[in-house]
Amino acid sequence: MRIRALTLVLALAHCVPVFAQDYPSRTITLVVPAPPGGATDVLARVMADEMGKRLKRPIIIDNKPGASGMLGAGAVARATPDGYTLLLTHSSPIYYTQYLFTKMAYDTGRDFAFITEIGAANLVLAVNKNIPVHSVKEFIGWAQKNKGKVNYGSFGIGSGSHLLSAYLSDSYQLDMSHVAYKGEALMTQDLISGQIAVAIGTPGTMGPHLANGSLRALAIMGNQRQAALPDVPTMPEAGFPDLEYQPPGGVLLMAPAKTPAPILALLEKEARAAVQTPAMQTRFHAFGIVxxxxxxxxxxxxxxASGPMIQKLVKVSGAKVD
Structure with missing residues (x-):
């Protein structure tokens, strides 16, 4: 009996390496917790094409939007950890939702294997063209003179644009009022028309309006300038080094926890190579992503490392979702 048990243990020990050597042997599904057509979806499709070529297997996209990205992320957290179901996501369901929602269907740190951060989507602080300021310091001075009269927009309660704007307002006692929109496009339209004075959004959406002068960019919310906005300083360069102004955000690649290490190593290698391809670099530039x-x-x-900082942003904003 002992000999048979030992033989079984040795056989099982060899299963993972053999399995990993055969991977991938069939189609891989890349779950995207966002609707088709947006930046995350477009990047996922280019990434799937580039990685598919390298892995010599097709990678299909499965869009699962809903619940701030938690619907798709939860599906991957519960998937079989065999490397055939992966998650390509924006940062919300990984970095932020655990501090915003009172109930979660998964534990981010426990239920996922971290493969690579594909790109960083640093946001931009912008004002309506008629606001007489050209820097963050000038804006703070202007807002203090108009204390309690300034409205800022965001593309949703608990979004990065909400948390960062609330932190700026709280830090300098600006008493700005929050106007939450159902998406960035509507927020940007009202910023252009002057219904709100200031907002934090993506370079991809705000870029054309910054270029034609409808909006004015004051700073990049991060520590690295954007290729699409090379003349816009980062918040540290503008004199605001708080880590809270450099929040995590972007596009992430993940797998279910307990995916075999050799498979994760292969996915990491090929994903990192795909990021460097001209096709991916072109899309990064188009969406203002680094x-x-x-x-x-x-x-x-x-x-x-991001946990304490995000908790602070959420606490200051007062955002909470049941």
Whole structure:
């Protein structure tokens, strides 16, 4: 009996390496917790094409929008950890929802394997063209003179635009009023028309309006300038080094926890190579995203380090979702 048990243990020990050597042997599904057509979906499709070529297997997209991205993320968290169901997501269901929602269907740190951060989508602080300011410091001075009269927009309660604007208002006692919109497009329209004075949005959406002068960019919310807005300083360059002005945000690649290490290593290698391709770089530029393609170790370190800062942003904003 002992000999048979030992034989079984040895056989099982060899299953994972053999399985990993055969991977992938069939189609891979890339779950995207966003509707078709948006930046996350478009990047996912280019990424799927580039990785599919390298892995010599097709990668199909499965759009699962809903619940701030938690619907799609939850589906991957519960999927079989065999490397055939992956998650390509924006940052909300990974970094932010756990601090905003009172109930979660998954534990981010426990239920996912971190593969790579594909790119960083740093937001931009912008004002209506008629606001007489050209820097963050000038804006704060102007808002203090108009204390309690300034409205800021966001593309949803608990969104990055909401949390960052609330933090700026609280830090300098600006008493700005929050106007939440159902999406960035509506917010941007009202910023252009002057219904709101200031907002934080994506370079991809605001870019054309910044170029034609309808809006004026004051700073990039991060520590790296955007190629699409090379003359716009980062918040640290503008004199605001708080880590809260450099929040995590972007496009992430993940797998279910307990996916075999050899499979994760292969996915990390090919994903990081795909990030460097001309096709991905072209899309990054179009959406105002900075390509990263870091290691899984660095990705996990960034995630672990972000917790206290995000908790602080959420607390200051007062945002909470049942």
């Amino acid at each position: 390509g990263i393609g870091n290691s899984s170790v660095d990705f996990r370190k960034n995630y672990d």
